[in-house]
Each structure stands twice: as structure tokens, then as C-alpha cells.
Amino acid sequence: MFLFRKALDLPTAAEALPGRPGAIATAERHFVNGHPLKGPYPGGLEQAVFAAGCFWGVERKFWQQPGVYVTAAVYIAGHTPNPTYEEVCSGRTGHTEGVLVVYDPKVVSFPALVKLFFEAHDPTQGMRQGNDVGTQYRSGIYVDDAACLAQAEAAKAAYAPVLKGAGFGPVTTEVAPPGPVYFAEGYHQQYLAKNPAGYCGIGGTGVSCPVGTGVAAQ
Numbered sequence: 001m002f003l004f005r006k007a008l009d010l011p012t013a014a015e016a017l018p019g020r021p022g023a024i025a026t027a028e029r030h031f032v033n034g035h036p037l038k039g040p041y042p043g044g045l046e047q048a049v050f051a052a053g054c055f056w057g058v059e060r061k062f063w064q065q066p067g068v069y070v071t072a073a074v075y076i077a078g079h080t081p082n083p084t085y086e087e088v089c090s091g092r093t094g095h096t097e098g099v100l101v102v103y104d105p106k107v108v109s110f111p112a113l114v115k116l117f118f119e120a121h122d123p124t125q126g127m128r129q130g131n132d133v134g135t136q137y138r139s140g141i142y143v144d145d146a147a148c149l150a151q152a153e154a155a156k157a158a159y160a161p162v163l164k165g166a167g168f169g170p171v172t173t174e175v176a177p178p179g180p181v182y183f184a185e186g187y188h189q190q191y192l193a194k195n196p197a198g199y200c201g202i203g204g205t206g207v208s209c210p211v212g213t214g215v216a217a218q
Contacts, residue, residue: 008127010094010135016079017092023082026072026183031190032063035070038183039102045069047102048113048148049076049178051140052121053129055097056191057200061120062099063190067107072100073184073191076142077174082182088136096138096174100181110148114141114155115212121202123159124169132201140174142181149175155211166207 027037035041052058055073063071075088078095088095101113121129121139129137141152152175160171183189192198 008133008135011079011092013079015092016094017083017087017090019080019087019093020082023183024084024185027186027189030063030070030072032193033070037070037072037189041069041102044104044106045102046105046110046145047100047143048110049074049098049100049140049142049181050113050117051076051096051098051138051142051174052117052123053097053137053139053202054132054199055099055184055188056198057202058097058120059099059190060192060200061116061202062101062113063193065103065108065113065116068101068103070100070102071190073188074098074100075182075184076178076180077140077176081180085185085188089134091135095136095182096140097136097184098140098142098181109212110143111151111155112212114152115209117141118155118159118173118209118211119204119207122168122205123156123171123173124163124205126172130201130203138174139172140176142174142176142178144177149177155209158211159209162210163205163207166205168205168207
């Protein structure tokens, strides 16, 4: 889409595009399960955002997981308020393409989601994922809860030597509180459900991540 070489350095807040005060339009409901994309969500659910490359394929990984109530393609960890897809792709907003995951911790644990995340992509590739190159494809886990942040950091630390033993480089995944989360345009939401033959650029390393149990403790 863009003819210039993409920058692989994140912009500072002063360098970032100005954005806009109002949210861009998105879908109202999840295309697969009909749940409200922006909520309100039922009580007892928890949220996290995972970035693992192009959000089309990443989102499908998570909506297929039992215990996940809703997923959404979002822009996260940048400076520009209410960015558009084209702005994010320019590398001048600082955002990465993420997937908001709203889940029931009684059905699926946060460590299980982290395991799914790590095994769905290559978290050692820095500012790219496969053939997708740019700052918006960097790996990240973004969650408010302090215990979940600690679990994500522990999983990252546990996975790093396993990947190194398999010949991979250092894990470059960001682990941080989410900050502002901006919903992507409607056509990005559940893209691969609407376009089953559409592009999916993510692929795992084939190396098992030694965390997560799949089902939360009852």
C-alpha cells in the first residue's frame, strides 16, 4: 500500500501524527458471535490486549478459544489519538496492531491466553512478523492488572531460554499497561470470518511455551 521504506524506529510523542478528537467508526457487534464489540460486557469478565503481527489472523486465534467472550482489532501503545489504519501503517503513530480479548477467567486463565499468544507467532522478530515489516507488527502484551503483568513477564522469561535452545534470538515482546486503546475500522473486525480466504501473516515457531493450563481453576 505504501511506496516508501517503513521506519523501524518508534516516533516520539512530538514526532507522532496529531490524530483527531473523535473515535473513528467501527462495527457495533462481533461478526461471529453477535456480542457488542465495545460493551457493555457481562460482569466477571476480564480484558487484555495481545499484539502478534497482523491483527486479522491474531484475532481469529483468540475468538476460537473457549472462554473468550469477544475480540476486537485495535490500535495500542502509540501516541496519536484515534488513528486510522493508514496512519498506523505509516509508522508515524507509534501504535501496534492489537487484539482486545474479553474473557471469562472461570473458563480460560490468563496464562493460557499468554501461552496461546506466544505459540501463535514468533516473538523474537522485533518490528516485523514474517513478511509484514513495520512498527505496527511488533509483539506485545498489554494489561492493567498487576498480577497479570507479572504472569506475562514470567512467561516471557520462561519462554526465552526455550526459544534460544531452538535457535531463535531474544524475545522482543513488550509487556506493559495498555494506555489508550482505539478500535480499528469496521472492515478489520473479524476480517477472516468475513473473508475466509483472506491474508493471514502469522505463524508460530513450533516451540511450545512452558506456561498455561488451558482451563482456569474452578
